[in-house]
Amino acid sequence: MRIPQMIPFFDKLEKESISEYMDSNPFLTEFNKTNDLEKMICDFTGSKNAIMVSNGTLSLFAMLMIKGIGAGDKVYVPNYTMIATINAVKMVGAEPILVDVEPETLCIDITKIRTPVPKNARAIIFVTANGRFSKLGHEAVSRFAAENSLLLLEDAAQSLGSFYSDGKHQGTKGVMGSFSFSVPKIITMGQGGCIVTNDDKIAQDLRVFKDFGRFRGGTDDHPFFGVNLKITDLQAVIGIAQMSKLQMRIDRKREIWKRYSELLSNNKHISFFHHDLELTTPWFIDVLAKNREGLIKHLEGKSIGTRKMYPPINRQKSVAISGSFPISEKIGEEGLWLPSFVQIKDQEIEEVCFEINNFYS
Numbered sequence: 001m002r003i004p005q006m007i008p009f010f011d012k013l014e015k016e017s018i019s020e021y022m023d024s025n026p027f028l029t030e031f032n033k034t035n036d037l038e039k040m041i042c043d044f045t046g047s048k049n050a051i052m053v054s055n056g057t058l059s060l061f062a063m064l065m066i067k068g069i070g071a072g073d074k075v076y077v078p079n080y081t082m083i084a085t086i087n088a089v090k091m092v093g094a095e096p097i098l099v100d101v102e103p104e105t106l107c108i109d110i111t112k113i114r115t116p117v118p119k120n121a122r123a124i125i126f127v128t129a130n131g132r133f134s135k136l137g138h139e140a141v142s143r144f145a146a147e148n149s150l151l152l153l154e155d156a157a158q159s160l161g162s163f164y165s166d167g168k169h170q171g172t173k174g175v176m177g178s179f180s181f182s183v184p185k186i187i188t189m190g191q192g193g194c195i196v197t198n199d200d201k202i203a204q205d206l207r208v209f210k211d212f213g214r215f216r217g218g219t220d221d222h223p224f225f226g227v228n229l230k231i232t233d234l235q236a237v238i239g240i241a242q243m244s245k246l247q248m249r250i251d252r253k254r255e256i257w258k259r260y261s262e263l264l265s266n267n268k269h270i271s272f273f274h275h276d277l278e279l280t281t282p283w284f285i286d287v288l289a290k291n292r293e294g295l296i297k298h299l300e301g302k303s304i305g306t307r308k309m310y311p312p313i314n315r316q317k318s319v320a321i322s323g324s325f326p327i328s329e330k331i332g333e334e335g336l337w338l339p340s341f342v343q344i345k346d347q348e349i350e351e352v353c354f355e356i357n358n359f360y361s
């Protein structure tokens with residue numbers, strides 16, 4: 001049996017919830033179920049407001065839009081991230097400034113941002129990479145942003161179930177934080193995104209923006225500019241079912257990471273990034289692997305799926321920005337995601353590690 005790198009996890013609950021919902025004269029589009037899901041996300045993250053949007057790319061776009069960031073502005077983004085982070089900046093017409101990441105956490109290295117920052121630099125999109133946060137700590141990052149008049153926006157797409165050192169949920173230190181519920185993420189509803197914020201005014205503006213610039217559905221007065229970033233209650237029903245199993249998923253993700261790190265601890269060719277498993281939830285098992293191409297091929301031959309970690313953003317053909325980014329470049333050469341799905345069995349993890357150790361021996 002093939003061991004894939006990633007497959008979604010769901011059980012009877014999602015199916016039964018959908019079936020029950022369809023029997024309830026459903027509205028289908030965003031309505032009460034979406035509100036319920038937003039409340040669950042508020043409770044879990046300790047955030048005052050949660051606003052569901054279509055996906056974790058458009059949530060970043062909406063965060064920038066609502067703050068009026070656009071043409072002529074610059075936004076700092078890490079050179080190691082999913083392409084969506086930088087493309088959201090491009091989407092509003094602003095210019096991304098790529099910054100290399102910390103080798104320990106793969107989060108943007110704020111010490112590499114040249115100060116004083118240019119006048120038109122407006123924000124940092126801080127990506128909490130695989131649930132990790134800057135080794136400098138959240139106070140230092142917040143202080144840096146404040147001292148340089150930069151908005152701190154968090155791309156916490158990979159961080160549901162991950163907390164800062166003070167126990168607060170990631171995504172909540174910035175003015176806004178963004179989550180994604182695409183298939184590989186900690187929980188999924190196929191597609192979906194969410195913005196959390198403690199600022200009620202921003203929350204209200206976001207709700208208006210995501211619904212064509214009007215105050216409520218079923219009316220055609222549009223006092224503001226807005227687009228359609230809504231989800232559907234069909235997705236929310238799945239999301240609610242997934243949220244109800246979130247703690248189990250978090251526990252399992254942490255166990256999976258522990259198993260891998262134990263079984264590969266004597267392997268000099270594989271190195272792990274630090275994870276504080278009390279606070280953070282590894283979304284994917286990310287490692288640096290020597291002779292990555294050889295290992296991928298070997299594992300593929302044993303029907304074990306892997307995925308290369310994000311290549312450096314600046315080297316993407318659609319981006320092509322020159323510069324020296326040694327850490328993200330190293331990730332681009334050696335970074336590898338191992339099978340990381342919630343329902344993977346211990347025995348399968350052992351098999352994967354056996355094959356990895358085998359390859360290097």
Ligand SMILES: *Cc1c(COP(=O)(O)O)cnc(C)c1O
Pocket residue numbers: 055056057058081082084085127155157158180181182191192193
């Ligand atoms: C997944 C991801 C996104 C994009 O989210 P979608 O819901 O797929 O649009 C953005 N940023 C990061 C860091 C991600 O991991």
